Amino acid sequence: MSGWADAGFATRAIHAGQEPDAATGAVTVPVYQTSTFAQAEVGAHRGWDYARSGNPTRDALETALASLEGARHGFAFASGLAACDAVLRTCAPGDHVVMANDVYGGTYRQFARVHAPWGLTFEPVDLSDLDRVAVAWRANTRMLWIETPTNPLMTIFDIAALSAFAHERGARVVVDNTFATPYLQQPLALGADVVVHSTTKYLGGHSDVVGGAVLTSDDRIAEQVRFLQNAVGAVPGPWDLFLVLRGIKTLAVRMRAHCENARAVVAALCAHPAVRGVLYPGLAGHPGHGVAAQQMRDFGGMVSFHMADAGAALRACARFRVFTLAESLGGVESLVEHPGRMTHQSVAGSPLEVPDDLIRLSVGIEDPADLIADVEQALE
């Protein structure tokens, strides 16, 4: 984290934690494919003793991600959900968590079916209405869990206002920053205590790795997460760390291209007669547009839209050719999916159920003309 603190975002993405290798001069951080490290005498090692506890490739990624989020501490995990799990385990049985009423389906499933049975209580709330948050708040509410923009409804929540609200009541604020990335949104600077990421998405950026991360400047939370990372052991392997490190080097240019292409696709969707409504925070008519314009640098590469009904949505999903029909998001290639039947099947029947006429696009960085032509032929 030292040395690059004053550099710009794109510079830190390439250099923070990624100085040439001290032993060999290798310009790229090597993949330290080793499970253990030699000790000169008992207890005398060079900072690493066993690879679950840490390895130099992981240190590089953790330092780089912390730098990008403006955090003092970074922790890499084997998946985004492993990162969420570590953060939720900093709560104790009996604690109450107020969460956004539109979150990644797997996050909700983890709350409802992993942490609730162990004694955590939680309540999904529309966080855009502070009165509702106040009604849901309890004496034992210890954590506020925010995702913004949300997946898949693209709702925007005001991180600064919610952080102030929660801090007045002594609770920690967590933001899942997967959709925005630190390039577009800096939750810690807006007042949040913890950022979680699925690095599988934009940070990796090439749909070739699954990973997660936790970033914080709070020393106490960092101590808890550091302990859990090692004690539970959901750590990524060195190749996966390397792939995320490689991905973040181009995060700034990729995000600019994602945003630009999303704008072009949104314009085409808005003009299309088969589209009933477009959910994109960059649209002036989006209810969260004002807040998004304040807390984000740009509006991102994720777009959702309503078709006439479920049948029309399912038929359209099958007709895309440049957009690949697949779960996940944030890679260089464009993806299309039906949240109700795919990524958010795990919330069917819950308060978080998503409308079945909805299609979600992860707009990639191909030529925008090809993306627009594909949208138009698929919706015909």
Ligand SMILES: *Cc1c(COP(=O)(O)O)cnc(C)c1O
């Ligand atoms: C994908 C995703 C997750 C889960 O991450 P994995 O890497 O799939 O475990 C969490 N939050 C959001 C917003 C996601 O999109």
